[in-house]
Amino acid sequence: MAEILSLHDAVARYVEDGATVAMEGFTHLIPFAAGHEIIRQGKRDLTLIRMTPDLVYDQLIGAGCARKVIFSWGGNPGVGSLHRLRDAVEKGWPHKIEILEHSHAAMACAFEAGAAGLPLAVLRGYVGSELPRVNDQIKFIECPFTGERLAAVPSVRPDVSIVHAQKADRAGNVLVEGIVGVQKEAVLAARHSIVTVEEIVDDLEAHPNACVIPGWAIDAISVAEKGSLPSYAHGYYPRDNHFYKEWDAIARDRDTFTQWIEDNVMNAGGNA
Template sequence: MKISKRMTAKDAVAKFINDGSNVMVGGFFHSISYTLTHEIIRQKKKGLTISTASFNEHADLLIGAGCVDRIDTSYIGMEVFGACESFRRSIEKGIPHKVELEEYSNFAMMARYMAGALGIPYMPVNSMKGSDMVKNAAWMGDNKVKLMKDPFGSGFEHVLVPALQPEIGYFHVQRADEEGNCQMWGIWGDAPWSERACKKVIVSCEEIVSREIIGRDCNRTILPGYKVVAVVHAPFGAHPKNCQGYYDVDRPFIRSYIKASKTVEGWKKFMDEWVYGVADRDEYLKKYINTFGMQEFLNLKARDFNSSSVNYGY
């Protein structure tokens, strides 16, 4: 029997993300769920451990809002746009409080998710050898990494990183059906492994489509419905980042956040306007259009560049 998992962002966050949870925050610049990130902040979740291979300003928002105690990742920054100022304030000045950082290489984070998804206790990597990441640990202590000689006799020493299986994860995709079968195209990043490593997943999506449409293009299905506990319909849910085939990165908006976040006062003003000051994503989009105009909103929309059709018949 088909069971609809469709619900609002408010209900999904309230039901499945608890204070103190270990949360995988999906997205690799592309397809980051700001819909769910903003809702976590509005609900004032606390004590979270957040992880992903590479964080952008979505982590900065969560850190600045006091939602996060621990961060498990390889990178927190804004790429070409600049630094994450709330993260810097937390580490350097303890504002709003000091977070703990467990730092791995980008590939090591991917390998940890891979091990978690495959149900094995660890994964060997070579990317951290010779770096201080092997020596320095936060809450993981001696269990951050282990060193092991090749059991097959080469004499090579491998770095073993522990499996990561977050209690809950969330990410944004182009489309899903109501049962939670999710499809994604464009930049995948760590998505195929990080999502499967999670015990449960909340997904936000641009479109909710029928099971038939999912089945007709099954190779784009990145996560099966049995892993998904909630499907949130959220058009423009990854804004200000991009979602391929739907809209581009909103560079001016991101720059405005970076400028505002240089000070605590500026950051709070931005949050009051764009997160706390709107009830949900619909209000957020209405505010965006009222502030910047419909044309600016339409300029973000992606041009058409359709793939060729394929025959799945047999």
């Protein structure tokens, strides 16, 4: 059952060095505040999972938190490359990281399989793709009913999943509105889960088709106002497009990046 904790205490309790951590949120509701808290606490050797690594994973990688990244498509949306990711892969700064790249479809299926407690996901995919040449986690199996050749990938079962949402009620149930990615699957697939929210309310006022993550699936809820900036939270604040453009220059240079982290994360506290 969900417990209301400070973000500091939630990360300290559930994110251990060497853990496998999924941080999800598609286009919006990206858990930047939680990512910054992980950096502040100096977590190391993390395996980071995310369908679309963007700025938050660029920051975690550049800060030395990551050992491995499992992902599908990594970049600064609408701008270009993730320079801290590239520097780590190509030049080993601040240290070398391992990468496993999947398709979006495979990642989504892997999260669904993890949420269902299954060991693998099966999909029609990777036909003609070169990814199986560089990702040894992509296998092919024969359907026992039709003989069809299908792709199989391991399910995603993180040690801890972290998502951001608009609000939680006092019983620990969480409402996710707007574009919904694999937040609920990430939470259900994980051994532990942390959800940051804009606010805690008496009534979620959820409509009949809303995505509500039940409190029994969540370990910790932390209030983090504007906790997904520079991405956006539907109904609360817009995307900071200017910052995404600024990040390209910040992340290109190691010293500029390191100073940005020092000024805006390490010395900021709270919802940096």
